[in-house]
Amino acid sequence: MNQQPPVPGKEPALAVSNLEIRIRGDHDTFTVVSDMALSVHPGETVCIVGESGCGKSITALSLLRLLPEAAHVEAGTVTINGEDFLSMDQRRVEDFRGEQIAMIFQEPLTALNPVLTIGEQIAESVRQHRQVSRRQARARAVETLQLVQMPDPERRSRQYPHQLSGGMRQRAMIALALACDPKIIVADEPTTALDVTIQAQILGLISDLQKRMGTALVLITHDLAVVAEVADRVVVMYSGRRVEEASVYDLFDNPVHPYTLGLMGAIPRSAGGQVGGRLVDITGTVPPLWDLPTGCAFAPRCPRADSRCHSEQPPYEEKRPGHFAACWEPDNG
Amino acid sequence: MADDPLLSVEDLEVHFPIRSGVLQRQVGVVKAVDGISFSIGRQETLSLVGESGCGKSTTGLALMGLIKPTGGRVRFEGQEIKSFSRPALKAYRRRMQIVFQDPFSSLNPRQRVRDAIRSALDIHQVGSRKQREDEVAQFMERVGLRPDQANNFPHQFSGGQRQRIGIARALALKPDIIVCDEPVSALDVSVQAQILNLLSDLQQELGVSFLFISHDLGVVEHISQRVAVMYLGKIVEIADKTSIFSEAIHPYTEMLLASEPTLDPRKRHTFSASYDDVPSAINKPTGCPFHTRCPLSTDQCRRDEPPLSSRQDGRLVACHHR
Numbered sequence: 001m002n003q004q005p006p007v008p009g010k011e012p013a014l015a016v017s018n019l020e021i022r023i024r025g026d027h028d029t030f031t032v033v034s035d036m037a038l039s040v041h042p043g044e045t046v047c048i049v050g051e052s053g054c055g056k057s058i059t060a061l062s063l064l065r066l067l068p069e070a071a072h073v074e075a076g077t078v079t080i081n082g083e084d085f086l087s088m089d090q091r092r093v094e095d096f097r098g099e100q101i102a103m104i105f106q107e108p109l110t111a112l113n114p115v116l117t118i119g120e121q122i123a124e125s126v127r128q129h130r131q132v133s134r135r136q137a138r139a140r141a142v143e144t145l146q147l148v149q150m151p152d153p154e155r156r157s158r159q160y161p162h163q164l165s166g167g168m169r170q171r172a173m174i175a176l177a178l179a180c181d182p183k184i185i186v187a188d189e190p191t192t193a194l195d196v197t198i199q200a201q202i203l204g205l206i207s208d209l210q211k212r213m214g215t216a217l218v219l220i221t222h223d224l225a226v227v228a229e230v231a232d233r234v235v236v237m238y239s240g241r242r243v244e245e246a247s248v249y250d251l252f253d254n255p256v257h258p259y260t261l262g263l264m265g266a267i268p269r270s271a272g273g274q275v276g277g278r279l280v281d282i283t284g285t286v287p288p289l290w291d292l293p294t295g296c297a298f299a300p301r302c303p304r305a306d307s308r309c310h311s312e313q314p315p316y317e318e319k320r321p322g323h324f325a326a327c328w329e330p331d332n333g
Numbered sequence: 334m335a336d337d338p339l340l341s342v343e344d345l346e347v348h349f350p351i352r353s354g355v356l357q358r359q360v361g362v363v364k365a366v367d368g369i370s371f372s373i374g375r376q377e378t379l380s381l382v383g384e385s386g387c388g389k390s391t392t393g394l395a396l397m398g399l400i401k402p403t404g405g406r407v408r409f410e411g412q413e414i415k416s417f418s419r420p421a422l423k424a425y426r427r428r429m430q431i432v433f434q435d436p437f438s439s440l441n442p443r444q445r446v447r448d449a450i451r452s453a454l455d456i457h458q459v460g461s462r463k464q465r466e467d468e469v470a471q472f473m474e475r476v477g478l479r480p481d482q483a484n485n486f487p488h489q490f491s492g493g494q495r496q497r498i499g500i501a502r503a504l505a506l507k508p509d510i511i512v513c514d515e516p517v518s519a520l521d522v523s524v525q526a527q528i529l530n531l532l533s534d535l536q537q538e539l540g541v542s543f544l545f546i547s548h549d550l551g552v553v554e555h556i557s558q559r560v561a562v563m564y565l566g567k568i569v570e571i572a573d574k575t576s577i578f579s580e581a582i583h584p585y586t587e588m589l590l591a592s593e594p595t596l597d598p599r600k601r602h603t604f605s606a607s608y609d610d611v612p613s614a615i616n617k618p619t620g621c622p623f624h625t626r627c628p629l630s631t632d633q634c635r636r637d638e639p640p641l642s643s644r645q646d647g648r649l650v651a652c653h654h655r
Contacts, residue, residue: 051522051523052521149606151610166385171608195384196384196548196550197609198611201608204604209606222521224596228597228601229598229604252596252597262523264596265526266522266525267522267551267596268549268552268556269551277555278530278533279529279530
């Protein structure tokens, strides 16, 4: 665990190193995430950004040991609060989830239980972790709903998920995640299903709460604009690997990896201004994970790829202080 | 041709009845589209932008005759499409086509791509069988697919490729106007860029017009010449792209633009976390539909609905105060 520059006097709340995740297919198994590392300090927001299939969501699930049955962690460690989370027994894992680390899912309608009221669901999680009466747990549920600025929290706590609007449901889910004051929150595309005005409210809420409570936040997204709004540090993933990592300012000022450059150029607004300007499109498509090229996974789509890119995997190394990338080109950008 | 817009829509209305109880009595009405007017010229892209439930997709479907409008007039090259009956629609649909949002559900999984693209040509009996086959190959190539993939089924293609199939199918009849209903919102950003570039190229080459329906302001800013902002079944502002993005007049347009995340970490917003929800089209607020969320709202807004009235530079805005 020596790949991140240590922040003086502070232990990371969450540290991941050498994480490798494999999935069982019909005939054999293949790797979906390899050599993943992450360290998040209290109060810090780290964004993992990438397109569908890059392994960002499965990484998020592995952080809570919620991987689907076909997937398993092949190697690596996840350290939460100084303890190895992956080798922990199931009972302690359940203690840790909610108290130490909690998750906000993309689609609240599928993540919330449709046959329990919002209040019951939050109270259930409180009683799982705290020695409190039912009444106290319900009171705590209303209090958390208040914290996420749910309108009329007393009444809403007695309603079912389908009775709430999309924005309210996402607030309820955030309340559920916050009910036991976790040190780390993992949010997987928390605003993707929402309209833009509601997205703004939820982003405002998340960063508000995080600042107030000093939570470490891992935010998974495909949207670089969301990254620019909330991140302190950014990890860009492609085909199951990190391709670039830097502070948010550094990444937007001087992106190093051609994939990051391509992603930024592909956003319509960046080409705005000039009428009918063409967007940078990254030609081709993401290679399937069971049939990755031998060299750099991005090489077949990369405008700068040479023969070495096609034959050898580039090392993930520090290109500038605090700015990591996996690219053969020595000084691009 | 210069005077008549290609397509003009006047007071288009799509109301759905709400029925309930054993007898299925009508208990209310959803005013999904509530009297909107706009026009589209040749080789022009007009975008309808708004949040979910504002009626933008319903507008697209109604113009295609896939949902029957309950009121208003639609004129194509000055000719009114009166009844939206089958024969009237058949002629009109040759000129107007649609690309749907979801490239997974809008293609028949059991139909080969060749047949999906050719079926429109078959229905309208364009040319001989051989000619149609050639056309299919031509259009596949034009949208960036290999003609030798014509015998494949939709599941053998990626999301972006499927959207290209949808576009080829819409192009097959050489329409004058294509309704694009959120054509890129299901796609990853790099693939989205490919499709947006393809659409601009096609417009340049074929002179086709687009009615582009989207919730994504970035995409809208990139692709359109004019923009109409919809809120709860009404157009609240309509203007050319540059003026709307440089200076919004309607408070709702302003709110939309202010909610859009920036791409510059140094210019972060301080988004307010406080709760503010969109009312639904079922129980629409009285007066101005936006008054419940509007910072400028007054008694007049609660009482009277503002008409869409013209401002300088030919902009149309529906607001009492701006």
